[in-house]
Amino acid sequence: MTASPKSLYERAQAVLPPAAGRATDLGVVRGEGAYLVTEDGRRYLDFASGVAVTNVGHNHPKVVAAAKVQMESLIHGGHNVVYYPSYVELAETLNELTGGGNKVYFSNSGAEANEGAVKLAKKVTKRPAVIAFKRAFHGRTLAAASLTASGSLYRKDYEGLLPSVYHAEYPYPFRSGLSEDAETERCIRQLEELFQLQVDPETVAAMIVEPVQGEGGYIVPPASFIQKIREICDKYGxxxxxxxxxxxxxxTGKMFAYEHFGVKPDILTLAKGIASGFPLSAIVAPQAIMDQWPAGTHGGTYGGNPVACAASLATIELLKDGLLDQAAQMGEYFREQLRKVQQDLNIQGEVRGLGLMIGFEIVGDDGRPAPAIVGELRAKCMEDGLLLLTCGTDKNVIRFMPPTIVTKEHIDEAVAIIGKHLRTLVS
Ligand SMILES: Cc1ncc(COP(=O)(O)O)c(C=O)c1O
Structure with a gap:
């Protein structure tokens, strides 16, 4: 009798370290739009999108075609060596999308973009300190881990991190129970206290913030908070x-989330959805800031890979050609359907989000986080072919990151699966 071949999961145990924790044991061989196909032929409705990366769906034919064409002409040139068309064109496109007058620096990952952004701010201001926010996630490299404050796990045994990093309060109206205005006021008061007691604002190079907190719990802050921190940054340089x-x-149903708040940053960091899965990230900042970053003070071998830039241009085209609107509409529909389930089953918690960045926080009747229900729900949905992830510092938020090509039918299917399992879990 011949032994059945080992699964990818089984083979991985011998050769892959546990460091990169995986949410599932799935061995995946193909992506098709909103679906992933496993090695044993199962199809999963993918509402994780590789953690908010495949925003126009898996292997969109237009992205595949653009990458193929680019591969035929140039795979690597090296952005510290030469210029090539997809790189320059993508910089022009991002400059245009962000309102003009900007320059763009490309690297490979989100953490790398944040490291670069902090280096840029330090280079320009000649100041040492950085302010980030509690529950923030900015990546796992050493400087990025210093900014991250969504779990001590990310920092344990790595301490001696980047010095002079301070963490301020980020609004969480659902938890504080305060109105949006009162929550903004609470956080701003705490920030002012930080300036008074711990760090003089004129020694602060940068304040780094997620316009909507991701890993921290899919928390949408009041617009007044984002506007207020803009004012504070202007006041102190x-x-x-x-x-x-x-x-x-x-x-979030728009090209950039800052468009929801009527506020622009000095420095914008981008990655994940930028290139539909090709490793690429970008730092966008006004020319006057970027031109103070001298040649050789930052760099990297692979930044702005030609194929990744070509895939990014195709991705952006698709978003502009209707998928942004679809994301906004489907997001609204999805939240409505989830709220109906919440109401029908009398579940304590909150459905929140912008566009297709949707969180469903579940708490018990005592108001305490209910991570066991959320964990169980995620596992049960997997059995029914729906791939979901969780977030939140208490792991009690189901997070939904479907691609922008998602349809009402996909959403109805997902909501039916979620409703079915929640009914048994909360009864
Ligand atoms: C808001 C935010 N910043 C930074 C990162 C880090 O990006 P990367 O994993 O590409 O380094 C992530 C990744 O989840 C993120 O969600």
């Missing part, structure tokens, strides 16, 4: 960095 690594490229 602090560079405001928006980490839009998770929120950009259609995720």
């Amino acid at each position: 602090i560079m405001l960095i928006f980490d839009e690594i998770q929120t950009a490229f259609g995720r």
Whole structure:
């Protein structure tokens, strides 16, 4: 009798370290639009999108075609060596999308973009300190881990991190129970206290913030908070960095989440959805800031790979050609349907989000986080072919990141699966 071949999961145990924690044991061989196909032929409705990356769906034919054409002409040139068309064209496109007058620096990952943004702010201001926010996630490299404050796991045993990083309060109206205005006031008061007690604002190079917190719980702050921190940064000459690594490229129903708040950053960091899965990230900032970053003070071998830039241009075209609107409409529909389930089953918690960046926080009757229900729900949905992830510092938020090509039929299917399992879990 021949032994059945080992699954990818089984083979991986021998050769892959546990460091990169995986949400599932799935071995995946193909992506098709909103679906992933496993090695044993199962199809999963993918509402994780590789953690908010495949925003126009898996292997969109237009993205595949653009990447193929680019591969025929140039795979690598090296942005520290030469110029090539897809790189320059993407910089022009991002400059245009962000209102003009900007320059763009490309690298590979979100963490790398945030590291670069902090280096840029330090280079320009000649100041040492950086302010980030509690529950923020900015990546796992050492400087990015210093900014991250969504779990001590990310920092444990790595301490001695980047010095002079301070964490301020980020609004969380659902938890504080305060009105949006009162919550903004509470956070701003705490920031002012930080300036008074711990760090003089004139020694602060940058304030880095997610316009919607991702890993921290899919928390949408009041617009007044984002507007207020903009004012504070202007007052003290602090560079405001928006980490839009998770929120950009259609995720919130707009190209960039800052468009919801009527506020622009000094420095914008982008990654994830930028190139539909090709490794690419970008730092966008006004020319006057970027021109103070001298040659050789930052760089990297692979930044702005030609194929990734070509895939990005095709992705952006698709978003502009209707998918941004679809994301906004489907997001609204999805939240409505989830709220109906919440109401029908009398579930304590909150459905929130912008566009297709949707969180469903579940708490018990005592108001305490209910991570067991959320974990169980995620596992049960997997059995029914729906791939979901969780977030939140208490792991009690189901997060939905469907691609912008998602349809009402996909959403109805997902909501039916979620409703079915929630009914048994809360009864
Ligand atoms: C808001 C935010 N910033 C930064 C990062 C880090 O990006 P990367 O994993 O590409 O380094 C992430 C990744 O989840 C993120 O969500």
